[in-house]
Amino acid sequence: MADPRETRVLLAHAEDPALRTLDGYKRLAGGYAPLEKAYREMEQDEVLKELEDSGLRGRGGAGFSMGKKASFLPRGEMAKYLCCNADESEPGAFKDRELMQHNPHQLIEGIAIAALAADAGHAFIFIRGEYAAQADILDAAVAEAYEAGYLGTNILGTHRDLELVVHRGAGAYICGEETALLDALEGKRGNPRLKPPFPAVQGLYGGPTLVNNVETLSNAPHIVRNGAEWFRQFGTEQSPGTKVVSVSGGVRRPGNYEVELGIPTRELIFGLAGGPEPGHEVKAFYPGGSSSPVLTPAELDLPYSFEAMAEAGSMLGSGSIIVADDRVSIPHMALRTARFYHHESCGKCTPCREGTNWTVKMLERVVRGEATPMDLDIISSVQSNIMGHCLCVLGDSMAMPVSAMVSKFRAEFEEVMASAGAPLDVETALAAVQGPAETLGAST
C-alpha cells in the first residue's frame, strides 16, 4: 500500500495486478486516453512543446531535459528511431523494473507519445536480459497494444505508424550507455560511440534517434493528459515532477518510493524507508546510484533534487539511494564499487580500462592491509586521472564515488591499512555490504 507521504503518479494502482492488462490500464488509470488525444487532436509540435514546457528531466542519470532532447532531432522525411533504455543496471537502481512490471502500458503509451513528438516510426525497448519476467510482461502488453491499434500502421486511423520491438540485452552494464545501447541493438559489440555525433543526429542505423529512460517515457502520458502546468506543480523549479526513488542498503523498508522531487532526503531514508536498523546510524549514502559520490549524514537534510545534489558535489543520477550504516567498512564499499565498474568496463578507452583495473588492485591491497599511505594518494590521483578523460561516463562512475570515499573517510582507510598484522578475508568482508534488497512482490 502506498505510504501517504508518497505522491503516486507513475506508481498509482501499482498494487493491482489488473493494471498490467490493457483493460485494467484503461479502467484503473484512464489509459490510452492521452495517446488518443495526442494522435487525434495534437500536432507533433504541440506534443513536443508540452513535453518541453513540462521541464521533465531525464530519469536515467544525466537529467537532461527530455523535450529539448526530442527537439534536437532533425525534421524531414527520413528513418527516425526511438529507443527506450530499459537496461537498468546501476547498482541500487530498480525503479524501472517495477514500472515495467506493474504498468507496462504506461510505458508503451509514453513511447507512442514520444515517438509522435520525435516523428519516429520505429521504437525499441532495450531491456536488460536479466529482466526476463518484465520482458515477458512487456511482450504481452505490446501484443495487446498492437491488437488494439495503438501500435502498428495507421494508429487510430491516423496516417501515423509506429513499430515497437522489445529487445532483450545480453548482460552488460555498458549497454545502458545510450550509444553502446545503439551498437548492441545493431548487433555489434556493445561499446560506446564517440559523441558527437549525438544520437539525436546520427543514432541507430545512422538515423536520428531519441533515447529515453523507462521512467522518463512513463511520464509522457500524464503530461499530455494533464498539461505541462499540472506537471510543474510537483517538485521544484529546476526539478519538476515526481520521481520513483529506489532506496536500498542499510534501511528497514527498502523499496521504491514515488515522491515529489525536492523533499528532504532525510524524509526518504528515515520517513519512507524506515531508517537504519535500531541501534545503528547512517554513515554514508549514495544519493543517485553507485556512481554518485557518497554523501555523509551532515547532508541528510538536503532537498532531494537534481540541483541540490549537484551543489553538494554529487548527483541525483537515476534516483537510487544506497544507505551504508555504521557497520559498513567504507574501504570495502569502495572496493566493491570499484570491482563492479572494473568488471563492467568495456575496455575501449584507456583511462577507464586501465584505471578501474589499477584502482581495484590498490583497494585490494588496502583491505588486505598491504598498502601504504602513499597508495591512498595514488588512488586519489588515479581517480582524477580518469575523470574527464574517458570516452563515456563509466570511468567517471567509478572515479567519482571512490574519490569521494577516500577524501571523506581517509581516516578509516588508514585504520584498515594499519591492521596489517591480521589481513582480512576480502570476500567475507565484502559480504557485509549487501546489494539492493529484493522488492518485487509475490505477484511475480
Added chain:
Amino acid sequence: MSKAREVTIVVDGREIVASEGQMLHDAAREGDVEIPVFCYDPKLGDPVGACRMCLVEVEGIPKLQTSCSTPVRDGMVVHTRTEQVKEAQNAVVEFLLVNHPLDCPVCDKGGECPLQDISYGWGPGKSRFTDDKRHFQKPIELSPLVAIDRERCILCYRCVRFSQEISEDAQLQLLERGDRTFVGTFDDRPYVAPFHGNITDICPVGALTNYTYRFRARPWDIEQAGSVCTLCPSQCNVSFTVRDEKVKRVLARDNAEVDDGWLCDRGRYGFEMFEAPERIAGPRLRGGAAASWPEAIETAAAGLRAAGGKVAAIVGDASNEEAFMVQQLVREALGSPHVDSRPSRGASREQLLRLAQPNLSAKVSDIDEAAAILVLGTDPLHSSPILDLRIRKAIRRNGAKLAVATERPTALDGGAEAIARYAPGEATHFLSELAAALGGTENVATPLADTLREATGGGADTEPAKVVVIWGERLARDDATDALLDLASALNLTALDGSGLLEIPDFANARGLREAGCLPDAGPGLSEVTIGKPTEEIRAALESGELTGLILFGVDPIRDFPDTPAWETAITAADFVVSFSMHENATTAKADVVLPLETHAEKDGTVTHPDGRLQRVRPSAGRPDAVRPNWHVLSELSAALGHETGIDSQPTAFAALTAAVPFYAGITDADIGGRGLRWQDHAEATAVPSPEAGAPSERFAREEPNAAGASGTTPDRRVASEEGAPASGPSLALGTYRDLWAGPITELNPPLKFLSPQQRLEISLADADRLGLQSGDTVRVSQNGSAIEATVSVKERIAEGTCFLAEAVADGNANALLNGGPVRVEIAKVEAGA
C-alpha cells in the same frame, strides 16, 4: 566533391590554415604541431577516440577534447602543452603502461615503436604501478605469418578496424571486455586473408610482428629503401628493409595516388624468393652449365645471328627501359618486327591509341570520388589486389555504387548494387548489350545500366557524377576492346575529369611495355612500325619453323600462357631460345642461353602504372655476384649483334626511352621522384598520337557473338545472367582465372607456400546435379585431347553451363586446356582407386 572552406585556427599560438571539417589532429600536424595519438589514423576511417592520448584544450570547452575527433572551426584556439593537457597525457601514458610488459629489449618493435616514442615524449617518465600485470600466453600464431603478443597490446583498435573496415574480411575481433579484452579471431582460427600483413605495419606496439622478421634486425642495423613492388599491376609503393645488402622486410610506403598506404601479402612476404635456391645467379648455357658473361653473350649473339631475322621476342616482367631495349634489339639489331608483351591476343594499335587518350583514362584516386564504379571482366582482388581495397573504400566512405560484370563471381560481389554474369567468351556480346541498355533497350544488362544511371543521374543542383570503369585485359583477349570503347562513349566517360577507364592488365608493367614499344603493331610511343606477329602467331610460327629464334624476357609461357602443350612444342621446336629469367622454370630448362635477371629490389628503372603514372624502381638490395644490371646485358648483347645502343647506364637508358616515346619526353628522374608522375599530367601529354576519327564499331567488323552461350540464373536476386537455353550436352563453357596465390611467387617464398592453391573445378549447383558431382569429388577435365585433374567445388554463385579453373597452379594448370578461343570442356568423375 566541392572544395572545403578554408578556416584559420590557432594551435599553441601558431596560426594554421585548415579546411573546414578537418580533424584538429590532422590540421595541427599540417601546421607542424604534433599531437600524440595511437588509435587514430585517417586512413582507417572515422575516429574511434579510444586511446585518449590526443586530448587537447579547446578554448570555450571546459573538458579536454580528443583532437582526433574534433573538427576544426574558424577561429578555434587550441592548446596542446598546457598543464592540464600535460597531466592528461601523462595519465594516459601511465595507464597504457600499466599492463604493458616493457620488454623493449627483446621486442622487435624496439627502436621504431610509437609507444616508446610517445612515452618518451609525452609520458611522466616513471610509473607508480606496482601490482601484477596481466598475462597471456605469448607469442602465439595469429596466422602462419603474423605472431601476436597480447601482453604488449594496448588495445588501440587499429588492427581490428583494418580487418573490419578496410579489408572487410571481418576476421579480427576484440574478445572479452575491460582490461581482459584481447584481439583474436572466432574460435582461435588462423587469420588468413590477402591483406592481413598490413596489421603489422599499423600496430603501434610490438603486439603484431611478422614471423619473417622476428629477431632478424634492429632499427639501427637496417636501412629503409623506397621503391615500387612490381609483382602485380598495382605497383604499390614499398619500402624495403635492408640489412647487409639483403631484403629482410617489405613495408607499405603510403602513396595516396597508388596504394593508399596498404600492401597485399604477396608484395609484403614475396621477398624471400630473391634468395631462393631456384634463383638464377649467373649466365648458363643449355644443360645448365654455368658460363662466363662474355661466353654467354657471345653464344646468345651467335644463336640469334644464325636465326637470321627469324627471331621473335616476348617481354613480361621488365622495366620500361628494359622493354625499350629488347624491342630495339629485335627491331634494329636483328631486323625482326616480331615483338609482343601479351600472353595471348590483345588490343590493336588503333584501339590502344583510343584507350591512351588522356581524357578517357581514370587514375587510381578517381575511384575515391566516383559516384559509380563498373568492374568489367576482372576480379581486382586477384589481379590488382590493392584496387579491391580502393573500391571498398569508395563504397564505404563515399557511397559509390558498384556494378560488376564478370564471368566468375568476384570478391566484390558482396558490396555490389548490381551484378551480371556472362558466359566465358561472351564478353563482347555482353558489353554491347550493356551499351544498348544504357541507351534504353531492355535486356540482360538492364539492372547494371539502371544502377549506373541511378548513381550518376543526381539532381541538377549536384555536381556531375563521375564513373570509373575498371576493366581487365582479358576483355582485349576476348576481342571486346571495341565493345568496351563503345560502352565508354555510351557512358560519356571523356566528358568529365575524374571519369574514365582504368585497366587491370595481365603483366605488372603492361602499360610500360606497350608504351616502350613491345607490341607487334606499334613501336615506342605507340608509333607506327612494320607489323610483326603477336604472341599467338609467334608460337604458331615457331611450331611451323617460320620463326626459329626466340627471346623471352621475364616470361614463362609454358606456365603462364594459354595452351601449354602448344607452347612446349613451340619452344622445343625453336632452334635457339634465349631466356632472361630470375628463377628456374619449365622454359629456362629448354633454353639455349639463360641470362639472369635482377629482382625488383635490385634493379634500377622506371615502370608505368596502368593509369599512366611513371614510377621509379630503385636499387635497394645487392645483386648476387654474377648478376648484372639488365640494361648492361641488353646493351652488350645488342653490341655483340652489331648494334651499338649507346646505353651505358640507367640514366642513358631512361634518356633513350624518353627520347623515343613522345609523351614521355622531358620527364626527368626528379619529376618522377618518390611518388611518380602521370605522363598525362605532364606537359607533353598531347604527344600521344590521335586515333583515326569515327566510332570504333563503324570501322571494325565485329565478330558475331559466339552462339554457344551458356546460361542460367543464380539465386542472388541482384545477379543477372545471360539468357538462353541451358547447355544440353555434357560439355561446359570453361572460364579461367589467375588466382592471387597461383604461380611461382607463392612457391618460391617459403612463408607463402601454405597459400598455394590446389586446382578446383568450380561448377554450378545445377550442373553438379546433372553430372552427379559433389564438392570434393576428383574429376578429369578434358578438351581436345588435353586433360587435367581437379577437385570439384560446387558454388551457388556460378552460372549454369559454365565452369572455372585456375591458371598457373602447380598441378593441373588450366592453361593446358586453353587454345586462345572459347573452350568447352568435358568433365568425367575419377572414381577413387581408379
